Structures are given as C-alpha cells and as structure tokens.
Amino acid sequence: MVKRRVIPCLDVAEGRVVKGVNFVNLREMGEPVELARRYSELGADELVFLDITATLEGRGPILDVIGRAADELTIPFTAGGGITGVGDARDLLLAGADKVAINRAAFDDPTVLTSLAAEFGSQAVVCAIDARGGEVVTHAGRTPRGRDAVDWSREAVERGAGEILLTSIDADGTRAGYDLELTRAVADAVEVPVIASGGAGDAGHMADAFEAGAEAALIASIVHERPERLPELKAELEEAGWPMRR
Amino acid sequence: MRVAIADYGAGNLRSLSSALVRAGVEPVITVDPEAIREAPLAMIAGVGHVESAAAGLARHGLDDALRERAAAGRPVAGVCVGMQLLFGPSEEGGEGLGLLPGPVRRVRARRVPHMGWNTLAAPRASALLEGLDGADVYFAHSYAAAPDDEDVVAATVDHDGTLVAAVEAGSLAGVQFHPERSGRAGARVLENLVRWSSGA
Numbered sequence: 001m002v003k004r005r006v007i008p009c010l011d012v013a014e015g016r017v018v019k020g021v022n023f024v025n026l027r028e029m030g031e032p033v034e035l036a037r038r039y040s041e042l043g044a045d046e047l048v049f050l051d052i053t054a055t056l057e058g059r060g061p062i063l064d065v066i067g068r069a070a071d072e073l074t075i076p077f078t079a080g081g082g083i084t085g086v087g088d089a090r091d092l093l094l095a096g097a098d099k100v101a102i103n104r105a106a107f108d109d110p111t112v113l114t115s116l117a118a119e120f121g122s123q124a125v126v127c128a129i130d131a132r133g134g135e136v137v138t139h140a141g142r143t144p145r146g147r148d149a150v151d152w153s154r155e156a157v158e159r160g161a162g163e164i165l166l167t168s169i170d171a172d173g174t175r176a177g178y179d180l181e182l183t184r185a186v187a188d189a190v191e192v193p194v195i196a197s198g199g200a201g202d203a204g205h206m207a208d209a210f211e212a213g214a215e216a217a218l219i220a221s222i223v224h225e226r227p228e229r230l231p232e233l234k235a236e237l238e239e240a241g242w243p244m245r246r
Numbered sequence: 247m248r249v250a251i252a253d254y255g256a257g258n259l260r261s262l263s264s265a266l267v268r269a270g271v272e273p274v275i276t277v278d279p280e281a282i283r284e285a286p287l288a289m290i291a292g293v294g295h296v297e298s299a300a301a302g303l304a305r306h307g308l309d310d311a312l313r314e315r316a317a318a319g320r321p322v323a324g325v326c327v328g329m330q331l332l333f334g335p336s337e338e339g340g341e342g343l344g345l346l347p348g349p350v351r352r353v354r355a356r357r358v359p360h361m362g363w364n365t366l367a368a369p370r371a372s373a374l375l376e377g378l379d380g381a382d383v384y385f386a387h388s389y390a391a392a393p394d395d396e397d398v399v400a401a402t403v404d405h406d407g408t409l410v411a412a413v414e415a416g417s418l419a420g421v422q423f424h425p426e427r428s429g430r431a432g433a434r435v436l437e438n439l440v441r442w443s444s445g446a
Contacts, residue, residue: 002362002405003382040429045363046384071264076384076427096260098386098427120258121294121327123359123386162359162388193361215357245363245382 003245005045005216006206006234007195008223010035011052012081015061018052019173019221033068039223040075042230045245047073048101048165048218051081052140063095070096080128080165086115093120101165103128104138107145107152110159117160122192127161129153131182132169141169150185157190164194165218171199173221178209187213203236210242247271247440250285252312252328254292254302262291262325265426269436279311287321287443288312290328296350296389297340299327309343316345319417321443326387329413329420333391345418348393355406359388364423366411368401373442374414374421375401378435383411383428390422414442 010017010032017030036047049069051062059082066079079092080101089100089112106113106127116125130137131149138145153164166186168179178196187194193215200206206217223230234244249266251259253275266273273289274281282288290312292299303309316322322345324332331342336350353360363382368375378401390409393399401412403423413420419442425432 002357002360002364002385005362067260070258070261073261074265074427074429074432076386076424093258096258098258098261098424119294119298121388123361123388124293163361191356191358193357193359215362 001243002215003045004210004214004237004242006230006237006244007046007048007216007218008039008044008230009048009050009197009218009220011050011220012062012065013051013053014058015065017224019224032065033072035227036069036073036077038227039230040073042227043234044075044230046075046216047077049077049079050101051079053082063091066092066095066097078126078165080126085109086112089116090119093124099124099126099163101126101128103130106156106161107136107138110155113156113160117162122160122162125161126163126165127153127156128165128167129156130167130169131179134182137169149182150189153186154189157192161192163192164190165197166194167197168199172197174199175201175222177201177205178212178214178217180208180212183209183214184212203233203240206233207237207240207242247287247444248285249273249287249289250281251275251289251291252282252303252308253277254299254306254308258293259291262289262426265433265436268433269440271440277306277308279307282308282311283314287323287440288315289323289325290331291325292327294327295338295340296327296330296336296342297338299331300340300342303331312343313345316418321417321419323418323439323443324420325426326422326424329422330389330391332413332418332420333393336389338389346393346398346413346415347395348391350389351392353388353390353405353409359386360405360409361386364403364405366401366403368412370400372400372412372414373445374419374435374438375412376438378431381431383423383425383431383435385423387422391420
C-alpha cells in the first residue's frame with residue numbers, strides 16, 4: 001500500500017520563504033533550500049516550493065532555488081507558482097523539479113497540461129486548483145472564475161494532470177482544518193492523487209483529509225514555526241491508523 | 247568509477263547525477279555512443295514515455311550502444327522509464343530495447359499514477375536490493391514492466407495488486423522507483439548498484 005504523504009509547502013518570494021494568512025500579511029521565514037533540507041531530515045515525504053513573487057523581475061531566483069534543491073534533496077519536490085505556460089514549466093522541470101504545479105495557466109489554456117504530460121509524463125504534471133466556496137479562483141484568490149472546482153479537476157485530469165493540488169482559500173492559514181467536503185468531492189471525481197491544502201492545524205485535520213480521500217496533506221504554518229512538529233505530526237498520524245513511510 | 251547516463255532529451259537527470267556523486271562515482275550525462283559503450287556502468291533514466299525515450303535514444307545511436315553492451319554482458323541499469331526501456335512493447339505506445347522479454351503495462355489501480363512512498367518486497371537474494379526488503383521508496387509512474395520470466399524480478403510492490411519494482415538479470419538491472427528521491431533507502435540502492443556493476 002502506498003503511504004499517505006505529509007508535504008510541507010514553502011511559499012517563496014524572491015528567493016526567501018514567507019507565509020501569510022489568507023494570502024496576505026506575509027512574514028519572512030528563511031532560506032528555502034536550507035529549510036527544505038531541514039524538513040527532509042525531519043521526515044517530510046515530499047516538498048512543494050510555491051513561488052509567490054509579486055513581480056516578473058523577482059522571478060529569477062526560483063530557478064536557482066530549484067536547481068540547488070535538485071542537487072541537495074533526497075526526497076521529491078514540486079515547483080509551482082506564477083507559471084505562465086509550457087515554457088516556464090519546462091524551465092523548472094529542466095532545472096531539476098520532479099513535478100510542476102500549474103494553476104492559472106492551465107485554467108486559461110488546458111492544453112498546457114497535455115503538452116507537458118506528453119513531454120514529461122503526467123506524473124510530473126500537477127494541476128493546482130484554488131477554490132472559494134467550491135468555485136475556482138485564480139490570481140492568488142482575487143479572481144473568481146465562475147467554474148465548479150470539481151468539474152475543472154475532472155477536465156484537468158483528462159487533459160493530462162497526474163495529480164491535483166487542491167487549496168481551499170477559505171481555509172488557508174486558519175488552522176481550522178481542511179475543506180473536507182471539497183476534498184472528498186474532488187478525490188471521488190478523479191483517479192489521480194489529490195493533495196489537500198489549506199487549513200491544517202493538527203494531525204487530526206490531516207487524518208480527516210486522508211479519510212476524505214486525499215493521498216497527501218499539505219502543511220505550512222504549523223511546521224514553519226517549529227519544524228520539530230513534523231515528526232510529531234507523523235507519529236500522531238501513525239497512531240491514528242495511517243501508516244507513514246519509514 | 248565512471249557512470250555514463252544516456253541523455254535522450256528527457257530533461258531531469260540532474261537529481262540522479264547528484265545522487266550518484268554521493269554514492270561515490272563520477273556520473274557523465276552524455277549523448278555520445280562511445281561513452282556509453284566504454285563506461286564501466288551505463289544507465290538509462292529520466293521521465294516521460296517509452297516511445298519518446300526510445301526515439302531519443304535512437305536519434306543518437308545510443309540504443310545500439312546499449313544493445314551491444316548488453317550482448318557483451320556489460321552492466322546496464324535503468325531507472326523508472328529507463329527500467330521500462332529494458333523491456334518490449336509498452337501499452338503507452340512505442341517499444342523498449344527488448345533486452346528483457348515482456349511488455350510494459352498500464353497500472354490498474356484506484357489511484358493512477360502510483361505516486362508516493364511504498365514498501366519493497368524483496369524476498370529473494372539480490373545484489374541490487376540487499377538490505378532493502380521492507381524499505382519504503384518513492385514511486386511516480388502510470389506504467390510498469392511485466393516480465394515474462396519471473397526469475398528476473400528482484401522486488402515487487404503492492405498497489406491494488408502486485409507491481410514489479412525492480413529487476414536483476416545477469417548484467418541488466420532496473421528499478422521502477424526513484425532511488426535519487428528515496429532518502430537513505432535510495433542511497434543504499436545506488437551504492438548496491440555500483441557494487442553490483444563492478445561484479446556483474
């Protein structure tokens with residue numbers, strides 16, 4: 001049986017790790033590859049680097065981060081954030097990312113997913129979907145797109161996505177638990193793994209997401225404050241009946 | 247020891263290359279058939295499809311170089327799609343090098359791709375997987391080799407049914423998982439692989 005995964009997410013702005021609440025009030029938390037290595041040592045199953053740099057000029061550093069991460073990490077990682085199309089995604093994969101997470105560029109032009117899956121295999125293509133009240137939103141949660149997130153996830157998989165990174169904007173940063181209804185609806189609708197994201201506060205929330213059908217749980221603020229929390233969370237999940245990787 | 251990694255244009259070979267450096271060897275990513283012929287160990291890695299990978303190998307004459315090596319009993323190792331390339335026709339389209347008999351089939355399970363850490367069952371003695379029975383390693387694939395000859399299977403993994411996780415037969419070895427992304431267990435696989443290739 002494949003183990004459920006615990007995935008710390010590092011929000012990276014201009015080469016530094018930051019974390020906010022509901023996508024605003026960003027606080028700086030450290031050097032990405034250093035923090036990544038720390039999480040890897042503490043038992044992270046996988047990592048996500050999400051570039052949330054606000055300007056085009058600030059985007060350079062992420063390729064350097066991804067390249068160094070590829071050299072130094074011994075666990076898989078996904079690069080995402082601000083990918084504008086096939087070109088950006090290729091750059092990140094060629095720099096050494098195991099997978100890319102594509103959000104708005106895929107929603108605007110789903111053939112991006114197909115092109116990347118044809119070249120790199122669908123296991124390298126993650127469709128990131130942000131939802132508020134079940135509706136797809138883009139532009140860091142600012143733009144509602146008038147489409148049901150479950151419906152879009154189904155199409156994204158048909159187009160070539162090998163995984164769905166599903167973030168509830170309502171729950172993000174609240175530590176009140178994942179949006180279980182949304183997670184269950186998407187996990188039931190698609191055959192690919194679903195990563196639940198947004199709202200993790202404790203191991204119970206993560207277990208709930210697994211119960212709802214998520215293959216993986218994304219966590220951020222709860223471990224950034226105290227990375228040693230990570231092995232504790234995994235031990236608690238193991239105790240709750242979710243075998244973790246050894 | 248030099249390890250020649252066949253570069254057929256499938257991108258991400260950097261992680262494997264870095265992991266091989268940690269395993270104490272000198273990896274060279276190359277499109278030169280001569281380098282593939284001469285190195286003590288040749289590897290096929292990367293991501294994508296059997297069809298595009300096979301075409302990429304053929305474009306540079308690397309397919310013949312690998313076949314010659316195999317025929318001469320010199321070690322060839324495949325990782326992920328590289329392992330699938332040791333086999334015959336793939337349900338995804340295209341055909342591997344046919345060094346080991348058997349097709350490559352679509353994974354049939356509730357969740358495809360088979361993605362994440364899963365436990366190796368390696369009951370029989372093999373140089374490649376020594377000390378790794380019961381270890382968790384990282385998989386990310388939708389297709390898997392189905393060897394005709396069960397004796398080549400060095401390890402399996404359970405994902406709503408049994409999948410072949412590793413093969414070892416004479417001078418040929420393959421792993422479906424990603425040793426370069428499998429933490430300490432993966433590092434051990436690469437160290438075993440290096441040792442195996444000097445004895446194979």
